[in-house]
Amino acid sequence: MSATAIVITGTxxxxxxxxxxxxxxxxxxxxxxxxxxxxxxxDSAKVGVFFVSAENGLPCELDKAWMEKEDxxxxxxxxxxGELQLPIDSHLRQANPLVFIEIDxxxxxxxxxxxxxxxxxxxRVDYQQLISLQSDMQKLLGDLGGMxxxxxxxxxxxxxxxxxxxxxxxxLSSGQTLPIENHRVSVDIRKLAKGDSIELPYETLRVMPYxxxxx
Numbered sequence: 204m205s206a207t208a209i210v211i212t213g214t215x216x217x218x219x220x221x222x223x224x225x226x227x228x229x230x231x232x233x234x235x236x237x238x239x240x241x242x243x244x245x246d247s248a249k250v251g252v253f254f255v256s257a258e259n260g261l262p263c264e265l266d267k268a269w270m271e272k273e274d275x276x277x278x279x280x281x282x283x284x285g286e287l288q289l290p291i292d293s294h295l296r297q298a299n300p301l302v303f304i305e306i307d308x309x310x311x312x313x314x315x316x317x318x319x320x321x322x323x324x325x326x327r328v329d330y331q332q333l334i335s336l337q338s339d340m341q342k343l344l345g346d347l348g349g350m351x352x353x354x355x356x357x358x359x360x361x362x363x364x365x366x367x368x369x370x371x372x373x374x375l376s377s378g379q380t381l382p383i384e385n386h387r388v389s390v391d392i393r394k395l396a397k398g399d400s401i402e403l404p405y406e407t408l409r410v411m412p413y414x415x416x417x418x
Contacts, residue, residue, distance in 0.1 A: 224306035226254070226314065230270065233289060234296045236316055239346050241291050248339035250347070251319045251409070252287040254304065254312040261365070261386060262286070262408070263312035265304055272300035284323075284408050318343050320410035324364065329400040333362060333392055340412045361392040361413035366405050374402040389413040 233252065240249045254263045262285030270277045279302070280288040287304065306312050318340050324332075341359045348356050364373070364387065371383040373390070376399045381388050383404075390401060391413065 224308060224312060226304040226306075228302045228304075228314075229299055230289075230302055231296050231299045233302060234291070234293075236347060237289060237291050238293075239343060242346065245339035245343040245346070247321055247336045248318060248343045249321050250343070251317050252289060253285055253315045253317065254287075254306060255315045257311040257313055259385065261367075263306055263308055263310070266307045267305040268303065270295075270300040270302050272298060275300070317409070317411055318347070320362075320407075323407045324410055325403055325406035327400050327402050330392075330395050330397050333390065333395070333401075336362060336410070337392055337412075344412070357414045359412040360415055361390045363387055363389045363411045363413045364403070364407050365409040365411065367408050368405050371404045373404065376400045376402075391415070 236250050237252070239245075254265060255261060256263055264285060265281045265287060268279040268281055268287055270279060277300075282288060289302070320336055320340075337359050340362075341356070344359065345356045364383075366383060366386050368383065369386050372380045373383065373388055374380050375395070381390065386408070395401075
């Protein structure tokens with residue numbers, strides 16, 4: 204089973220400047236997608252901002268991130284999994300400061316916005332939690348697509364679990380196991396029953412939608 208995740212890439216926003224792993228963005232373009240995180244209806248899902256390795260797709264470590272405009276400066280926090288923590292503020296959108304990121308890594312790191320869970324998963328995860336997350340991700344994808352999204356938004360059929368560890372396995376309550384390959388494993392919820400659960404060997408780095416390839 205291949206790992207498939209929804210990634211919002213350069214069609215939404217491309218770096219306007221990049222030199223030796225230094226990036227610059229306008230806040231307003233980031234806000235266009237991040238504003239959905241403040242809306243109701245997807246309590247367990249959000250849009251996350253990352254820079255990911257061109258080699259394996261895992262989040263890069265951000266060494267420094269900040270916003271500035273004229274004489275105003277504000278440092279930005281970075282989560283342990285590499286997610287850039289940006290405030291969601293319509294006033295900031297009007298002011299439209301520049302967002303700067305510095306990355307000190309030899310590997311190329313590419314900008315990426317993903318639909319993902321708000322919280323990491325670990326240990327035993329039951330069917331109801333997975334189905335709720337699946338529903339929230341589906342709605343968020345639709346909201347990101349706009350008023351005609353129902354015609355084009357693909358169906359989320361489960362979750363793709365991403366781990367810092369490259370290998371391992373998750374165990375289903377039925378006794379079946381699914382291998383973690385290249386840091387990821389996908390769980391197709393259609394193949395689970397209401398009373399089922401899964402057991403994770405590690406805490407997740409990110410949890411993203413699983414969308415089977417067409418055909």
